[in-house]
Amino acid sequence: MRHHLILRVITKLLVGTIFLFALYVQFHGDYSPGGGFQAGVIMAVGFIIYGLVFKLEKAKAVFPPWLVHKIVALGVLVYAGTGVYSLLVGYTFLDYAAIDPHSPVHGQHLGILIVELGVGITVTGVMVAIYYAFAAHAPNLKDEDW
Amino acid sequence: MASSVSLSEPIHHVALSLADQLPILQIIIPFITAPLIVFLGVRQLAWPLAFLASVLCVVTSSLLLKQVIDGSEISYQLGGWAPPLGIEYRVDAVNAFVLLLISGIASVVLFWARLGLKAEVPERSHALFYALFLLCLTGLMGVVITGDAFNVFVFLEISSLSTYVLIAQGCHQDKRAFTASYNYLIMGTIGATFFVIGIGFLYMATGTLNMADLADRIALQHDNRTIQAAFAFIVVGMGLKAAIYPLHLWMPNAYTFAPSPVVAFLSGTATKMALYVLLRFMFTVFQPAFLEEVPLIEAIILPFAIVAMFASSISAFAQRDLKRMLAHSSVAQLGYMMLGIGLFSHTGLTATVIHLFNHGITKAALFLGVGCYVFVVGGASYEKLKGLGKTMPWTSAAMVIAGLSLVGVPGTAGFVSKWILVQAAFEQGWWIFAFLIVLSSILAVAYVWRMIEALYLASPAEGAMSQEVPFLMLLPLWALALSTLYFGLFTDITLGAAKAAASGLMSGSSGMF
Amino acid sequence: MVEFFTSDFVLGRLNYWFFIFLMMTGLYIVIARSNLVKKIVGLNIFQTSVFMLYISIGKVSGGTAPIFPIDMNIDPNVVYSNPLPHVLILTAIVVGIATTSLGLALMVRIRESYHTIEEHEIAEQEQEIMRKELGLAKEGEV
Numbered sequence: 001m002r003h004h005l006i007l008r009v010i011t012k013l014l015v016g017t018i019f020l021f022a023l024y025v026q027f028h029g030d031y032s033p034g035g036g037f038q039a040g041v042i043m044a045v046g047f048i049i050y051g052l053v054f055k056l057e058k059a060k061a062v063f064p065p066w067l068v069h070k071i072v073a074l075g076v077l078v079y080a081g082t083g084v085y086s087l088l089v090g091y092t093f094l095d096y097a098a099i100d101p102h103s104p105v106h107g108q109h110l111g112i113l114i115v116e117l118g119v120g121i122t123v124t125g126v127m128v129a130i131y132y133a134f135a136a137h138a139p140n141l142k143d144e145d146w
Numbered sequence: 147m148a149s150s151v152s153l154s155e156p157i158h159h160v161a162l163s164l165a166d167q168l169p170i171l172q173i174i175i176p177f178i179t180a181p182l183i184v185f186l187g188v189r190q191l192a193w194p195l196a197f198l199a200s201v202l203c204v205v206t207s208s209l210l211l212k213q214v215i216d217g218s219e220i221s222y223q224l225g226g227w228a229p230p231l232g233i234e235y236r237v238d239a240v241n242a243f244v245l246l247l248i249s250g251i252a253s254v255v256l257f258w259a260r261l262g263l264k265a266e267v268p269e270r271s272h273a274l275f276y277a278l279f280l281l282c283l284t285g286l287m288g289v290v291i292t293g294d295a296f297n298v299f300v301f302l303e304i305s306s307l308s309t310y311v312l313i314a315q316g317c318h319q320d321k322r323a324f325t326a327s328y329n330y331l332i333m334g335t336i337g338a339t340f341f342v343i344g345i346g347f348l349y350m351a352t353g354t355l356n357m358a359d360l361a362d363r364i365a366l367q368h369d370n371r372t373i374q375a376a377f378a379f380i381v382v383g384m385g386l387k388a389a390i391y392p393l394h395l396w397m398p399n400a401y402t403f404a405p406s407p408v409v410a411f412l413s414g415t416a417t418k419m420a421l422y423v424l425l426r427f428m429f430t431v432f433q434p435a436f437l438e439e440v441p442l443i444e445a446i447i448l449p450f451a452i453v454a455m456f457a458s459s460i461s462a463f464a465q466r467d468l469k470r471m472l473a474h475s476s477v478a479q480l481g482y483m484m485l486g487i488g489l490f491s492h493t494g495l496t497a498t499v500i501h502l503f504n505h506g507i508t509k510a511a512l513f514l515g516v517g518c519y520v521f522v523v524g525g526a527s528y529e530k531l532k533g534l535g536k537t538m539p540w541t542s543a544a545m546v547i548a549g550l551s552l553v554g555v556p557g558t559a560g561f562v563s564k565w566i567l568v569q570a571a572f573e574q575g576w577w578i579f580a581f582l583i584v585l586s587s588i589l590a591v592a593y594v595w596r597m598i599e600a601l602y603l604a605s606p607a608e609g610a611m612s613q614e615v616p617f618l619m620l621l622p623l624w625a626l627a628l629s630t631l632y633f634g635l636f637t638d639i640t641l642g643a644a645k646a647a648a649s650g651l652m653s654g655s656s657g658m659f
Numbered sequence: 660m661v662e663f664f665t666s667d668f669v670l671g672r673l674n675y676w677f678f679i680f681l682m683m684t685g686l687y688i689v690i691a692r693s694n695l696v697k698k699i700v701g702l703n704i705f706q707t708s709v710f711m712l713y714i715s716i717g718k719v720s721g722g723t724a725p726i727f728p729i730d731m732n733i734d735p736n737v738v739y740s741n742p743l744p745h746v747l748i749l750t751a752i753v754v755g756i757a758t759t760s761l762g763l764a765l766m767v768r769i770r771e772s773y774h775t776i777e778e779h780e781i782a783e784q785e786q787e788i789m790r791k792e793l794g795l796a797k798e799g800e801v
Binding site: 101 | 159160161162163167170171174177178180181182183184185187222223224225226
Binding site for chain 3: 303310317328335343
């Protein structure tokens with residue numbers, strides 16, 4: 001990959017922007033189109049493009065597979081944990097009003113934000129995990145094959 | 147969203163106690179434990195956590211059953227959105243009974259798996275295996291507990307996707323597990339998608355997804371062709387999942403190559419869950435009055451039930467592998483359950499529901515026994531089983547008991563359900579069906595005899611070393627085997643629940659059952 | 660003939676015709692192709708047809724995006740499209756992705772162990788395995 005100077009430079013520039021855009025989509029998801037699913041995929045694309053251009057090993061060094069596994073589980077735990085919290089304080093499961101009983105609307109707002117964060121984390125993890133799983137099985141492409 | 151009141155004033159809220167939360171706890175306990183196992187990533191913790199979760203599920207489902215045994219219903223609103231708009235969990239007597247069956251079999255199988263799983267799945271996959279097992283459990287119980295038609299699909303896919311992976315775990319024994327799992331994935335996805343199409347048509351025609359609400363609105367428009375098409379899609383889709391006779395092709399391979407604890411769990415719960423959904427949609431959502439108008443029962447269910455009873459029994463007899471034989475016999479036994487539906491009477495449905503339960507525990511016992519044999523001799527072909535009756539007396543005795551229940555020998559659980567089925571046939575004056583049931587039972591004797599022959603009458607292969615499995619693996623096997631005897635002798639619980647279920651179904655109550 | 664094609668039965672229900680066409684295309688590919696990748700592609704087309712059916716039934720003629728104004732002053736004259744089918748299908752799409760990736764992953768493993776992804780070749784190999792098993796069993800009996 002040493003020859004592809006343009007690809008490497010552009011990727012380095014792009015990856016940061018992609019992450020930033022993912023965060024934008026993530027945290028504006030409740031007001032504008034977007035949310036956890038989209039943000040998670042965009043975030044994962046950042047890692048995937050990095051892995052495509054600078055070999056899989058480099059991407060794995062940044063985001064090791066064991067961490068991917070934990071991230072996948074963590075997101076689900078954040079989501080379900082929100083529900084369990086509302087359950088423990090005496091509301092029904094995932095009743096966001098439980099987060100701020102004095103102002104249910106604020107509670108809803110916060111609840112959606114947290115839940116979407118959980119979704120985003122899991123989707124990032126799952127997408128990267130799928131990429132790792134398939135890329136690790138593919139034969140390595142040589143520079144001449146491009 | 148419509149409650150604009152909530153914008154200004156805080157709503158008065160009555161705090162719910164933990165007892166009110168039982169319906170969601172039933173689902174959320176395994177659902178949270180599964181990612182927790184992955185998150186912790188400690189192999190030694192995986193089994194204890196999984197087992198704890200399944201035992202807690204048994205506890206919650208028994209508490210739920212205790213609450214609803216008098217015929218009352220529990221409705222639980224998710225996220226505080228009231229049905230029919232919000233998703234609702236609904237529990238009644240039969241519902242809780244099926245939950246108890248599923249969680250009970252899950253914990254028995256998990257107990258067995260602590261020692262037994264090592265023989266079939268390498269230890270490095272154990273943590274993920276248990277996580278998937280719990281996800282599968284979540285899905286199966288979710289399908290049963292939910293009162294929302296689309297939610298059924300979501301939980302169905304949770305259980306199916308984890309099932310595909312669990313079946314593929316058999317690759318460590320035989321690479322054909324991959325193709326078995328792949329075929330199941332294709333068939334299962336087509337089935338689930340058919341189900342979604344059906345739900346979509348229902349939504350187009352009625353504008354609701356809540357089951358009780360659907361039942362009310364369908365009752366007003368029986369001759370609507372959209373609803374009739376929806377019915378066809380739902381029956382075929384769920385039929386694929388339940389492996390009803392012509393749609394069963396994925397099942398023998400999937401059950402043969404999956405690891406034994408997975409098969410024991412699935413055979414006891416997964417097809418039963420699909421059949422339960424089928425019953426619920428046919429009788430609760432669409433109502434018996436609708437069934438009388440469409441030619442489903444006499445044109446499709448009855449003939450295929452009879453064909454299943456014979457064709458699958460014969461192919462079970464022809465097998466040379468115990469696991470494969472049991473898989474084929476499952477299709478045949480599903481034929482009895484379909485026959486019960488086909489008779490379209492109170493007694494017939496009682497037979498279906500009670501056979502659903504009895505066959506669940508019988509098959510779970512048989513497949514756990516197969517797992518014990520695989521643990522010791524590394525396979526379950528009759529060739530390998532030769533003479534194991536002498537070297538593994540306890541496992542084989544339990545297998546014989548469960549095998550007798552599969553045949554339907556008096557004193558076992560299998561007898562009770564077949565007896566009621568025969569009664570139902572006589573009640574309708576269709577003695578020919580009663581005759582056919584007895585005839586197919588003779589076929590069952592034949593295929594169970596092949597197992598007993600290999601175990602007890604054949605001499606062991608020379609130089610074969612085999613000994614009894616550890617006590618902790620025998621315990622769950624015997625628990626299931628003895629329960630087939632118990633439910634064969636004391637039928638109050640099962641028969642009572644089945645009768646209550648059948649009367650609920652036939653009356654088409656707008657409740658769950 | 661022209662009248663038939665511009666009639667309500669065809670033009671008025673165009674979304675259903677597309678749905679049926681896509682669905683049958685997908686199912687045909689799943690059944691008729693022996694290549695495992697193509698089967699998954701067929702499955703995807705089949706599922707997508709259902710997504711399109713759902714999304715098209717959420718359309719209310721003259722309806723706008725179902726977003727309430729922030730002050731919750733809802734104009735009763737404004738017609739909103741039905742957002743529920745979209746939400747349902749969002750779930751179904753996620754399920755579809757999971758199914759596809761799982762199917763592809765299984766396929767990768769099938770290729771690693773069978774060295775082919777053609778269904779009939781796999782079936783041949785499996786029959787070969789079967790025959791070997793039976794042959795062994797027969798020898799054992801003797």
